[in-house]
Amino acid sequence: MFVDTYTHLIERIAASAKLSVDDIGRRVEAKRAKLSGLVSREGAAQIVAAELGINFEKERMKLGELAQGMRRANVIGKVLEIFPVRSYNKNGKEGKVANLVIADETSQVRVVLWDANHIALIEQGKIHTGDVLEITNAGVRNGELHLSSFGDIRQSKEPIGEINLTVLIGASKLKDAKPGQRLQTRAFVVQVFDPRYFEVCPDCGRKVIDEACATHGKITPKRRALLNLVLDDGTESLRCVLFGEHILKLGFSEEEIFSLELFNVKKSMLLGEEKVFAGNVRQNTLYNTVEFTIDSVEEVKFDELIAAFEKKA
Numbered sequence: 001m002f003v004d005t006y007t008h009l010i011e012r013i014a015a016s017a018k019l020s021v022d023d024i025g026r027r028v029e030a031k032r033a034k035l036s037g038l039v040s041r042e043g044a045a046q047i048v049a050a051e052l053g054i055n056f057e058k059e060r061m062k063l064g065e066l067a068q069g070m071r072r073a074n075v076i077g078k079v080l081e082i083f084p085v086r087s088y089n090k091n092g093k094e095g096k097v098a099n100l101v102i103a104d105e106t107s108q109v110r111v112v113l114w115d116a117n118h119i120a121l122i123e124q125g126k127i128h129t130g131d132v133l134e135i136t137n138a139g140v141r142n143g144e145l146h147l148s149s150f151g152d153i154r155q156s157k158e159p160i161g162e163i164n165l166t167v168l169i170g171a172s173k174l175k176d177a178k179p180g181q182r183l184q185t186r187a188f189v190v191q192v193f194d195p196r197y198f199e200v201c202p203d204c205g206r207k208v209i210d211e212a213c214a215t216h217g218k219i220t221p222k223r224r225a226l227l228n229l230v231l232d233d234g235t236e237s238l239r240c241v242l243f244g245e246h247i248l249k250l251g252f253s254e255e256e257i258f259s260l261e262l263f264n265v266k267k268s269m270l271l272g273e274e275k276v277f278a279g280n281v282r283q284n285t286l287y288n289t290v291e292f293t294i295d296s297v298e299e300v301k302f303d304e305l306i307a308a309f310e311k312k313a
Contacts, residue, residue, distance in 0.1 A: 006041045008064040008106065013045060017052045024048065040178050042067035064106030064164070068180030070140040077102030077109070078160045079131045085123055087207060087214060098122045102133060103163040111135065115149040132156045143182045143280045175235035179283040179290060186300055188274050190237065191230035192267045195247070195257060200224050225257050231277060231292070240277070240292040249297035250275075274300055 010024045017024070024045070031044040039047070046067060049056065060074045083099040098113040100122070113119050121127050137151035147153060177183050199221035201213035208221040227247045229240045242250070247257055250270060256262040278296035283289075 006045065006067075008062070009042060009045050009067050012056075012061070012065045013049045013052070013054060016049075016054045019052075040068065040181070043069055046070070062106040063102070063104045063109045066109065066140050066145070068140055068143070068178075072137045073140055073145060074134075074136045075102075075104070075109075075138070075145070076132065076134050076156055076158055076160070077104045078163055079127060079129050079133060080108060080163075080165075082122060082127065082129060084201075084203070085119055100127070102135075103165060105161045106164050108163070108165055110144045111138070111153075112144050112146045113153070114147065115151075117149070118147060118151075118153050121153070132158060132160055134158070140180070142180050142282045173235045174231065174233045174238045174292075177236075177238065177281045177290060177292065179281055181281045182278070183281050183292060184276065184278040184296075185231070185233050186274065186276050187231040187233035188272060189229055189270050190232045190272075192270055193228040194260060195225045195227045195263065197223055197225050197258070223258065227257075229294075238290065238292050240279075240294050242294045242297075246295050246297070276300055 010021055010028065013019075014021045014024045027048045028041060028044045031047055032039060032041065035044070046056075046069065056070060056073070060076065063075055063077060066073055066075070079100055080103050081101040085096055085098045087094065087096050095114070096116065096119050098119045100111050100113075101108055102111055103109075113122070127133070132155070133153055134156040135145065135147060135151065135153050138145040138147045139151075140146075172183070172185055174183075174185055174187065177185075199208040199211075201208055201216055201219055202222040203213070203216050203219070208219070211218060211221055213219050213221075224244050225247060226244075227242045227250075229242070230237055231240055232238075248254070252263070252266055256266050276296075276298040277292070277294050278298075279292055279294040282291050282293055284291040
């Protein structure tokens with residue numbers, strides 16, 4: 001199940017401004033119309049909030065209230081998952097990045113750590129699954145919380161209620177997809193490209209060069225894959241990417257992913273298939289295009305669709 005970040009946001013604005021949700025909704029749509037629809041509903045809602053004197057940067061927010069573009073978000077959440085620290089080399093600049101997933105009573109979100117001091121907390125085993133963390137001054141980009149050296153992350157003893165494993169969703173049609181949104185759509189696979197392969201350290205997930213990891217030295221690398229698709233939901237076509245285990249959700253086995261001969265057999269069967277895809281919409285800075293990073297693939301539940309259609313009829 002997915003929840004709508006826009007709904008949470010306007011409810012928060014309405015409560016803070018002591019106005020009705022309908023009133024805030026009308027103001028948001030009026031603002032979008034004035035700006036010729038060049039901003040998302042979430043972006044327009046933030047403008048309306050600012051005009052009403054509401055400053056979210058000074059308040060703690062629930063994860064379900066976060067919206068794209070927020071620059072100083074303050075949240076608290078329980079750690080659900082911690083990923084291996086990865087190294088990168090971009091435009092001649094080397095560094096590390098760490099990812100974890102936190103959740104509260106409203107939703108869950110991925111947290112991306114860029115500062116060496118924050119990353120060290122994971123490398124030194126000072127953050128564990130189940131810990132409650134307080135995060136301050138984080139930016140919201142691509143549906144994620146990004147924490148630089150200007151922000152902070154610390155352990156908290158505050159209790160978290162029953163966590164909600166739903167994920168924020170901002171769009172359901174490819175034509176409406178904008179960078180920073182969570183997207184869930186029913187679409188057809190119209191193009192499948194050959195997978196690309198790379199090697200990582202099995203211990204930390206960092207890129208391997210000449211069978212050596214910068215942290216663990218000589219190792220037996222683990223082979224990983226990424227796969228590009230083109231989806232079409234009847235409103236637009238969009239290029240998509242799946243990494244690692246998410247490719248398996250398309251019905252491929254490990255053997256089929258890493259054998260081009262077997263892959264091409266399965267690929268022909270996948271073309272024209274209709275499935276429900278979910279993930280984050282991002283701006284590909286290299287090609288200046290919008291890209292859909294898929295992390296969930298489900299079969300279309302036609303019985304539920306028919307029941308919903310009959311209920312509306």
